[in-house]
Amino acid sequence: MATAPVLVLIDHTDDGAVRPAVRELLALAARFGSVHGVWVDPVAPGADALAELGAHGASQVHVVAPNGEHHLTPVVAEAIAVVVGSVAPRAVLLTNSFEHKEVAGVLGVRTGAGVVVDAAGLEDSDGTFVATKSVFAATWTTRCAIRTPLAVVAVKPNAAEVVATGQGPASVEVHAVDAEAATAAARGVELVERTERAPSGRPDLSSAQVVVVGGRGTDGDFGPVADLADVLGGAVGATRVATDEGWIDHEAQIGQTGVTVSPRLYIGAGVSGAVHHRGGMQSAGTIIAVNNDPEAPIFEIADLGIVGDLRTVLPAATQELRRLLG
Amino acid sequence: MRIVVCVKHVPDLMAERRLVDGHVDRDQGDGTLNELDENAVEAALVLAAEHEAEVVVLTVGPDDAVDAVRRGLQMGADRGVHVLDDALAGSDVFGTATVLAAAVRHVEEDGPVDLVLTGMASLDGLTSMLPAVLAAELGLPQLTLATELALTDGSVQVRRDLDHATEVLRAPLPALVSVTDQSNDPRYPAFAGIMAARKKPVEQLSLEDLGVDASFVGAQGSRTEVLDAAERPPRENRVLITDEGDAGARLAAYLVDHKLV
Numbered sequence: 001m002a003t004a005p006v007l008v009l010i011d012h013t014d015d016g017a018v019r020p021a022v023r024e025l026l027a028l029a030a031r032f033g034s035v036h037g038v039w040v041d042p043v044a045p046g047a048d049a050l051a052e053l054g055a056h057g058a059s060q061v062h063v064v065a066p067n068g069e070h071h072l073t074p075v076v077a078e079a080i081a082v083v084v085g086s087v088a089p090r091a092v093l094l095t096n097s098f099e100h101k102e103v104a105g106v107l108g109v110r111t112g113a114g115v116v117v118d119a120a121g122l123e124d125s126d127g128t129f130v131a132t133k134s135v136f137a138a139t140w141t142t143r144c145a146i147r148t149p150l151a152v153v154a155v156k157p158n159a160a161e162v163v164a165t166g167q168g169p170a171s172v173e174v175h176a177v178d179a180e181a182a183t184a185a186a187r188g189v190e191l192v193e194r195t196e197r198a199p200s201g202r203p204d205l206s207s208a209q210v211v212v213v214g215g216r217g218t219d220g221d222f223g224p225v226a227d228l229a230d231v232l233g234g235a236v237g238a239t240r241v242a243t244d245e246g247w248i249d250h251e252a253q254i255g256q257t258g259v260t261v262s263p264r265l266y267i268g269a270g271v272s273g274a275v276h277h278r279g280g281m282q283s284a285g286t287i288i289a290v291n292n293d294p295e296a297p298i299f300e301i302a303d304l305g306i307v308g309d310l311r312t313v314l315p316a317a318t319q320e321l322r323r324l325l326g
Numbered sequence: 327m328r329i330v331v332c333v334k335h336v337p338d339l340m341a342e343r344r345l346v347d348g349h350v351d352r353d354q355g356d357g358t359l360n361e362l363d364e365n366a367v368e369a370a371l372v373l374a375a376e377h378e379a380e381v382v383v384l385t386v387g388p389d390d391a392v393d394a395v396r397r398g399l400q401m402g403a404d405r406g407v408h409v410l411d412d413a414l415a416g417s418d419v420f421g422t423a424t425v426l427a428a429a430v431r432h433v434e435e436d437g438p439v440d441l442v443l444t445g446m447a448s449l450d451g452l453t454s455m456l457p458a459v460l461a462a463e464l465g466l467p468q469l470t471l472a473t474e475l476a477l478t479d480g481s482v483q484v485r486r487d488l489d490h491a492t493e494v495l496r497a498p499l500p501a502l503v504s505v506t507d508q509s510n511d512p513r514y515p516a517f518a519g520i521m522a523a524r525k526k527p528v529e530q531l532s533l534e535d536l537g538v539d540a541s542f543v544g545a546q547g548s549r550t551e552v553l554d555a556a557e558r559p560p561r562e563n564r565v566l567i568t569d570e571g572d573a574g575a576r577l578a579a580y581l582v583d584h585k586l587v
Binding site (some may be wrong): 013014049050071073074097098099101102104105106108109110112113114115116117134135139140141142143144145146147148185186187188189190191192193195196197206210222232251252256257259262265286287288294299301302303304306307308309312313314315316317318319320321324325326 | 362371418419420423428446447454455456457458461462463464465466467468469470471483487488489490491492493494495496497498501506507549550551552553554555556558559561563564565566567568569573574575576577578579580581582584586587
């Protein structure tokens with residue numbers, strides 16, 4: 001007997017490129033059953049996207065072109081609900097962006113599903129999905145069982161290793177959304193304007209394996225931070241102080257009101273480690289801190305703490321890494 | 327016009343927090359108004375001054391949750407509503423939204439509610455889905471994560487900065503809007519405001535008053551269940567060094583030794 005599939009919402013750019021975080025969701029979903037993608041966009045996925053989704057484990061992609069603005073989260077939730085009604089999945093997995101957490105919540109209202117967001121892991125315990133999540137600035141870890149037949153889970157980056165299955169392109173099934181239902185889902189909201197940000201040339205901050213962060217101690221000069229990030233192939237992040245000062249875009253802010261990161265390696269330079277910031281990074285694998293204040297709270301959670309001037313320590317580290325990595 | 331602001335009482339972020347039997351132990355330390363909800367109260371007060379609106383602060387929670395309402399009243403809101411019921415303990419986001427929606431409808435008995443405002447997330451970190459779920463429960467247009475907000479001619483327009491894009495959304499009133507911490511700088515209550523707040527009414531309501539079936543809320547109505555909670559073990563083998571000219575090289579060596587490059 002075929003088991004019920006697991007759906008993965010395929011996060012993609014406006015020009016149809018699959019976002020990197022999706023590959024981890026596909027690998028995670030494959031542990032629980034056959035993997036089906038859900039593509040919500042009036043423009044169907046291209047050959048490249050279908051090949052990539054297939055190669056990472058999706059056998060099928062359900063394409064839903066809602067008759068309504070597909071960037072509105074309730075419309076996306078309605079579109080997924082149509083696929084849920086059609087294929088009766090065990091679970092729906094989404095990335096952990098603010099938009100997709102909203103989609104998860106509205107999907108819960110629409111389908112009665114139990115919902116967990118910010119999940120750092122997911123396992124099948126005798127037919128019940130159990131999600132792991134860290135709370136209180138990642139000082140506690142909880143395990144949360146989903147008691148409903150359908151589980152909806154928004155999963156944080158780096159929760160699973162990407163697996164290349166070598167499968168061929170995913171096959172496509174197109175679903176129609178009742179026009180009235182899509183209009184009703186939008187509840188009168190009109191998208192007046194949307195500008196997608198151009199990619200920075202560095203990895204996406206929220207899903208990067210390596211994140212180098214600058215804080216107040218940079219005094220506005222992010223050069224040493226960016227150079228170290230580039231030699232490590234990492235993303236550049238910032239504290240609230242640094243973004244409020246206008247030293248770097250607000251989108252780079254890591255913390256409870258900004259981006260949450262859980263990279264393998266976090267390096268904080270001139271970062272004090274305020275509680276709001278720690279809430280956005282404390283689940284990182286390895287934490288390294290460079291700060292000239294030996295009393296900085298970040299040293300309490302750093303695997304390697306260096307009391308020193310980031311303006312000499314970072315360039316020296318960058319130079320040494322360039323030599324070692326040749 | 328009438329604006330309802332939903333606020334939450336959270337444990338003080340600076341205090342050490344604990345979980346007991348899967349729920350936040352609220353018995354220790356002082357709680358406070360969720361800092362991000364102050365942005366929602368501020369947004370309501372600015373709109374109320376421009377459009378002559380009544381501002382109602384609404385919360386759901388145990389006895390001391392009324393402190394969050396009081397803070398909103400001290401900032402300048404007109405009156406408060408506090409839903410208090412033993413059956414609420416352990417509610418998930420859907421149970422909480424059901425109760426908040428019933429309370430908004432209760433406020434509507436006094437006249438239409440034009441705008442429901444919330445903060446962007448609760449800083450006790452349990453969920454950021456509430457605004458979208460509440461909008462769905464109320465059947466209202468949802469305009470979440472607003473960094474700018476304007477009311478004109480019976481419609482509301484917001485600007486929002488998302489992970490990958492910036493958007494402008496518009497919808498007719500009534501609507502639900504959540505605001506971010508970038509949207510404004512919340513005022514600090516003045517002494518006169520603190521004194522005036524003592525005389526402002528706070529209506530206390532039970533689930534029965536709201537006609538909400540208790541089986542849909544609390545731990546028994548929750549679709550998820552916390553199985554266990556463990557304090558994260560402290561990181562082991564931590565190293566703290568002081569730069570003596572070789573810290574950059576030692577940092578690089580650490581990354582190599584720990585296979586991080």
